[in-house]
Amino acid sequence: MSEERKKLIDEKGERADGRKPDELRPIRIQLGYLKHADGSVLYEQGKCKILAAVFGPSEVHPKHLELPDRAILRARYHMAPFSVEERKSPAPSRREIELSMVIRNALEPIVITELFPRTVVGIFIEVLQADGGTRVAGLTAAALALADAGIPLRGLVAGCAAGKADGQMILDLDDVEDKEGEADMPVAYVPTMNKISLLQMDGIMTRDEFKQGVSMAINGSMKIYAMQVGALKSKYRLPEDLER
Amino acid sequence: MVVPGEVTASGNLMPGDNTIRIDGSIVATRVGILRRGPDSMSVIPLRGFYVPRVDDLVIGVVCDVSYNMWKVDINCPYYGILPATDVFGRRFDPTKDDPLRKFDIGTVLRAKITAFDRSQDPLLTIREQGLGKVDFGFLVKVNPSKIARVIGRGGSMLSKIQQASNTRVVVGQNGLVLLATEEPVMRDKLIKALKLIEEEAHTYGLTEKVIELISSKVEE
Numbered sequence: 001m002s003e004e005r006k007k008l009i010d011e012k013g014e015r016a017d018g019r020k021p022d023e024l025r026p027i028r029i030q031l032g033y034l035k036h037a038d039g040s041v042l043y044e045q046g047k048c049k050i051l052a053a054v055f056g057p058s059e060v061h062p063k064h065l066e067l068p069d070r071a072i073l074r075a076r077y078h079m080a081p082f083s084v085e086e087r088k089s090p091a092p093s094r095r096e097i098e099l100s101m102v103i104r105n106a107l108e109p110i111v112i113t114e115l116f117p118r119t120v121v122g123i124f125i126e127v128l129q130a131d132g133g134t135r136v137a138g139l140t141a142a143a144l145a146l147a148d149a150g151i152p153l154r155g156l157v158a159g160c161a162a163g164k165a166d167g168q169m170i171l172d173l174d175d176v177e178d179k180e181g182e183a184d185m186p187v188a189y190v191p192t193m194n195k196i197s198l199l200q201m202d203g204i205m206t207r208d209e210f211k212q213g214v215s216m217a218i219n220g221s222m223k224i225y226a227m228q229v230g231a232l233k234s235k236y237r238l239p240e241d242l243e244r
Numbered sequence: 245m246v247v248p249g250e251v252t253a254s255g256n257l258m259p260g261d262n263t264i265r266i267d268g269s270i271v272a273t274r275v276g277i278l279r280r281g282p283d284s285m286s287v288i289p290l291r292g293f294y295v296p297r298v299d300d301l302v303i304g305v306v307c308d309v310s311y312n313m314w315k316v317d318i319n320c321p322y323y324g325i326l327p328a329t330d331v332f333g334r335r336f337d338p339t340k341d342d343p344l345r346k347f348d349i350g351t352v353l354r355a356k357i358t359a360f361d362r363s364q365d366p367l368l369t370i371r372e373q374g375l376g377k378v379d380f381g382f383l384v385k386v387n388p389s390k391i392a393r394v395i396g397r398g399g400s401m402l403s404k405i406q407q408a409s410n411t412r413v414v415v416g417q418n419g420l421v422l423l424a425t426e427e428p429v430m431r432d433k434l435i436k437a438l439k440l441i442e443e444e445a446h447t448y449g450l451t452e453k454v455i456e457l458i459s460s461k462v463e464e
Contacts, residue, residue: 038293057293057321068363110249112264112273116295117362119321147248150292150389152262152273155249192249192271232247232275236290236446 008165008177015177017046021170024160024220029231031148037124039149043141046174047131052141054149057119065120070113072120075104077138079127099135106139106159106188106198112152121151132175133161136186139198144228148235155192156228160220161185162213164205169212171220185210187217191225246272246287253285260286290446294320294388294418296357296366301375303383303416304368306351311338314347316355316368319385319418326355326368352378352422354414381414381424382431386442388419393445394438401441401451408458409434433458 009015019025025046034040037053044050060066077099081090092100103125111121123145125138136159143157163173165181178184183203190197196218205213246252254269262274263285272278276287296302296318304324308315316324328343329336347353353368354375360366370376386394394415395402406413411434412424423434437454444450 116321147275150274153248229247236275
């Protein structure tokens with residue numbers, strides 16, 4: 001790495017975009033964004049823009065894939081050709097296929113699939129604009145879309161990345177910090193079950209840094225979770241007399 | 245008002261509809277309104293799909309015919325099954341009775357759910373008064389979680405709609421609503437009224453708005 005590289009964290013402890021090390025990017029949630037999906041959301045986290053839509057539960061095709069005791073989940077994580085600086089081929093890449101699987105595995109513990117056996121729930125995550133941390137942002141959006149579709153859930157899952165840049169632990173990495181930094185660790189957390197449903201890591205950290213990173217990511221996820229709850233409640237708010 | 249994962253109660257209460265027990269506390273599983281029963285806690289969902297329940301009256305469309313049953317699309321994750329014996333009686337003989345000639349694909353049926361346990365598709369019957377083939381009117385789809393609002397408390401909304409429009413409106417618990425009219429002006433008004441209920445289910449004075457919409461004169 002060249003010495004000329006711009007510092008990710010300046011002398012004042014501020015990051016390139018002016019955030020403090022443990023500060024999240026601004027988040028915007030628009031539930032029910034799409035008309036034709038059973039549940040949908042437009043989720044923005046900093047420059048990341050992600051559209052998530054849910055269909056189902058519906059009949060499984062091909063038939064042999066259905067399970068007699070529970071529903072199956074199908075997740076598709078996809079990046080739009082215009083989501084990154086250089087046009088991305090719209091065909092699903094190895095990375096996207098893997099992330100689809102990772103997201104499905106992270107959602108499986110929260111969806112109560114036993115309630116509607118022999119069906120499928122389709123989850124579509126479309127990254128419209130990527131700026132680091134899209135897998136956890138996609139997962140956060142998917143949980144919101146599932147709740148919007150009325151699929152029974154054990155809780156919501158919220159995700160946030162922690163990492164290391166310029167020797168310092170930081171929260172919610174953007175694209176530059178992800179690529180130039182020393183380590184990146186996406187974490188998804190289910191607050192109501194006090195469980196981590198996704199944890200990946202790329203780069204080098206010490207054992208203590210790892211522990212610190214996990215707790216930072218959980219704290220970040222808790223903040224995102226509060227925003228998820230707030231968005232759901234404000235969308236479906238009812239007059240007082242019906243609240244009784 | 246609760247969201248999935250929110251703890252609604254702990255202790256000796258039983259988890260009711262749309263709730264589960266996690267570590268001794270009762271947790272909501274869907275976005276909805278919290279209702280406390282005498283010994284249970286349940287959630288009335290604000291979003292969702294239709295889950296069949298025994299004794300529900302539903303409206304469906306025949307989508308497949310085989311030699312001894314009809315498959316009926318009842319707007320839910322599972323197909324409704326209407327056995328031929330239900331229609332032809334116990335003495336049903338596949339060599340003599342042809343299900344296809346009775347109800348072809350596309351036939352609209354009013355039916356009642358007689359059995360459903362998730363391991364098998366819901367079983368339907370039409371052997372009751374008012375059930376069977378529908379050959380007149382117009383079908384409208386409404387979100388199943390809003391059906392309760394279309395009916396209203398004790399059927400108040402539905403009876404007012406019928407009075408104001410002078411049209412029979414049949415509501416299926418599965419979200420399909422049958423408007424027994426082929427008169428285009430009233431049909432369009434009723435469709436608008438149903439969409440209004442769907443969109444503004446949570447607002448005050450909805451009944452008045454709906455009645456006003458139905459009784460309004462159409463501008464030339």
